[in-house]
Every structure is written in structure tokens, then in C-alpha cells.
Amino acid sequence: MGQLRIPGPTPCPTEVLQAMARPMINHRGPEFAQILYDVTDKLKQLFQTKNDLFLLTCSGTGGLEAAIVNTLSPGDKVLSVTVGFFGERFAEIAEQFGAEVIPLRFEWGRAVDIDSVRRALQAEPKIKAVLVTQNETSTGVTNDLAAISAVVKEFDKLLLVDAISSLGSINLPVDDWHCDVAVTASQKGWMVPPGLAMVSVSPEAWQAYEKAKMPRFTWDFTRAKSYLERGQTPWTPAVSIVFALSVSLDMMLKEGLANIVARHARVGKVARDGVKSLGLSLFAEEKYASNTVTAVTAREGLDIKKLVKIIREEHQIVLAGGQQSLEGKIFRIGHLGWVTKDDIAAVISALKVALPKAGTA
Numbered sequence: 001m002g003q004l005r006i007p008g009p010t011p012c013p014t015e016v017l018q019a020m021a022r023p024m025i026n027h028r029g030p031e032f033a034q035i036l037y038d039v040t041d042k043l044k045q046l047f048q049t050k051n052d053l054f055l056l057t058c059s060g061t062g063g064l065e066a067a068i069v070n071t072l073s074p075g076d077k078v079l080s081v082t083v084g085f086f087g088e089r090f091a092e093i094a095e096q097f098g099a100e101v102i103p104l105r106f107e108w109g110r111a112v113d114i115d116s117v118r119r120a121l122q123a124e125p126k127i128k129a130v131l132v133t134q135n136e137t138s139t140g141v142t143n144d145l146a147a148i149s150a151v152v153k154e155f156d157k158l159l160l161v162d163a164i165s166s167l168g169s170i171n172l173p174v175d176d177w178h179c180d181v182a183v184t185a186s187q188k189g190w191m192v193p194p195g196l197a198m199v200s201v202s203p204e205a206w207q208a209y210e211k212a213k214m215p216r217f218t219w220d221f222t223r224a225k226s227y228l229e230r231g232q233t234p235w236t237p238a239v240s241i242v243f244a245l246s247v248s249l250d251m252m253l254k255e256g257l258a259n260i261v262a263r264h265a266r267v268g269k270v271a272r273d274g275v276k277s278l279g280l281s282l283f284a285e286e287k288y289a290s291n292t293v294t295a296v297t298a299r300e301g302l303d304i305k306k307l308v309k310i311i312r313e314e315h316q317i318v319l320a321g322g323q324q325s326l327e328g329k330i331f332r333i334g335h336l337g338w339v340t341k342d343d344i345a346a347v348i349s350a351l352k353v354a355l356p357k358a359g360t361a
């Protein structure tokens with residue numbers, strides 16, 4: 001079996017996978033209730049929040065939908081601040097549910113410019129919420145969420161954050177940075193297979209909920225909250241993934257959040273330095289280059305698809321290609337969750353051998 005170096009799903013420690021082999025239990029019984037309370041409490045520590053926090057049985061996209069349908073009404077104006085493919089998806093969900101989306105797009109590979117956000121908020125006082133991606137997985141850019149949040153809160157708007165590929169790996173103090181809804185998903189830095197989204201909900205988001213009229217059922221926060229009070233979820237949860245998460249959270253808390261964030265920073269640097277040492281360039285503006293995924297630009301004559309294939313077949317390392325307009329133009333190295341500097345050094349060594357074979361000629 002090879003090394004999975006895509007930005008999710010990520011590799012899972014053996015103990016985490018073994019937890020999923022446990023027999024099923026009653027998801028409405030006391031044993032599950034205890035696990036759910038425990039997992040929720042531990043997640044709150046890693047989100048650095050005292051807000052409500054819910055597990056939803058879906059992938060991250062379901063969590064983004066939950067953020068929107070629980071806080072907004074059709075016709076509400078939302079500022080969609082995007083730097084890549086996943087930001088566009090967040091906006092698309094809002095649009096599908098009837099929000100009036102005001103796009104503020106930045107060139108892919110660049111980070112959000114804070115003054116532009118301020119100008120956009122000044123220009124349209126009726127904006128109700130701002131949608132933003134902390135870590136844009138498609139381009140390998142981490143936005144300065146603290147600065148974005150400061151501006152959004154200066155204008156007293158709701159801040160809905162896609163933190164799917166950052167929470168638990170890159171620092172995100174949800175309460176200090178006033179995130180009204182922050183969304184992540186199990187298959188990213190949490191070292192758990194896909195199947196759960198985790199969302200935090202601030203008191204201001206609850207106030208917005210009271211007035212929000214978008215249609216919702218499966219992701220309704222009130223149902224999630226009232227069931228959680230009984231140690232349950234409204235619908236049958238992905239029980240095995242919750243077992244796995246329970247183990248991974250213990251591992252994460254043992255390592256400590258500050259150490260996890262520092263490890264990702266070290267690993268990210270190994271990836272960036274390694275890529276540059278091979279004469280390749282980073283797709284992201286380096287100041288904002290992500291510590292969970294490194295996007296690498298093709299140089300003249302390099303066939304990215306061929307490179308990814310050689311790395312997979314000859315080195316048993318799975319890398320990710322580019323998405324949408326970036327297909328064939330970049331490749332991405334995922335380094336989040338269960339990852340060390342050595343794992344990424346091995347990727348760089350494999351690239352060194354594979355690169356000369358991956359020309360277009």
C-alpha cells in the first residue's frame with residue numbers, strides 16, 4: 001500500500017481504523033450518548049470554542065450547506081470572498097438556496113486582500129453575511145482569517161467560514177476570531193475516514209437562525225441541538241466514524257493543539273523548500289502558502305498528469321492534480337493530519353527521480 005498524499009481523505013493511524021471494527025451499538029442508547037458528549041467536548045477544545053458544536057453525517061459540503069440554510073433567508077445579500085474552487089462552491093450553495101451573492105474574487109493563487117473586503121462591505125450596507133474559506137485546498141492558500149474577521153466584525157456581519165482543510169491543523173481560534181459558523185470534515189486533519197462534518201455555531205448565528213427562512217430539514221441546527229442534549233443526533237449517525245474520531249481526538253489532545261499546528265508548519269516548510277529545491281515553483285503566493293497542502297506549478301515542458309502517474313506507479317505515492325481550470329497546470333501535495341517531515345521528504349525524493357521522466361516530449 002502506498003502513501004496517500006492528497007489533501008483528503010488523509011491517512012489514518014491503525015488505532016483509528018481499528019476503532020471502526022467495533023460492533024454496532026444503539027445510537028439512541030447510553031453508550032453512544034457518552035461517546036457523543038465526549039467527542040463533542042474534545043472537538044470544542046480543538047476548535048477553541050465554547051459555542052455549540054454539532055456532528056453532521058455528511059461530507060464537508062453538507063456542513064457548508066448547514067451554515068447557509070440555518071442563518072440566511074432567500075434574498076439575503078451575502079459577500080462571497082473567494083480565492084479558488086472551494087470558495088466558489090460555498091457561493092454556489094448560497095445562490096442555490098436563493099441568497100443574492102455578491103462575489104469578491106481574487107486571482108487563484110493569491111490570498112484575500114483585506115482592504116477590498118472593507119470596500120465591498122462599505123459599498124453594500126445590506127450585506128448580511130460573509131462567506132470565506134480559511135484554507136483554499138485547490139490553490140494551497142491560507143487566508144489571513146484573523147484580519148478578515150476583524151473587518152467583517154467591524155461591519156457587524158455574520159462570518160461563515162469554510163475551515164474544512166484547516167481546522168485541527170492550522171490555528172483557528174473560533175471564538176477569538178468570531179467565526180459564527182465554522183465547518184470542517186473528518187477526512188481532513190482529523191485523521192479519520194470521510195463521513196462527518198463538524199460545525200460550530202455562535203450565539204450570533206443562533207440569532208440569525210431565528211429569522212432565517214431558507215428551507216432546511218436534515219441540517220436544521222435546532223434539531224441537532226435538541227437531540228445532542230439527549231446524547232443523540234436527529235438521524236442515524238455514521239457510528240463507526242464517530243468511534244474512529246473518538247480515538248483520533250485522544251491522539252490529537254495528547255499531542256496538543258499548539259504542537260499539531262507547529263508540526264504542520266514544519267511539514268509545510270519541508271514541502272515548500274523541497275519543491276523549490278527541485279526547480280519547481282509554488283502556485284500560491286508564498287506568504288500565504290498553506291501548511292496543509294502545497295500546490296506546485298508545472299514548469300515548461302513538464303507533463304503534470306504523467307508526473308502524477310509515474311509517482312503513483314513507480315513510487316506508490318498518490319498526489320493530487322489541479323481542479324477545474326488548474327487541471328494539468330498544477331499538482332498538489334497533501335500534508336495534513338497524520339504526517340511527518342519524513343513523509344514529505346520521501347515525496348520530494350520521489351519527485352526528484354520522477355521529474356526527468358515526466359517531460360512532454
Ligand SMILES: Cc1ncc(COP(=O)(O)O)c(C=O)c1O
Pocket residue numbers: 007008059060061062086133135136137138162163164165185
Ligand atoms: C476547503 C474545502 N472546502 C470544501 C471541501 C468539500 O468537502 P467535501 O468533499 O468533504 O464535501 C473541501 C474538500 O476537499 C475543501 O478542501
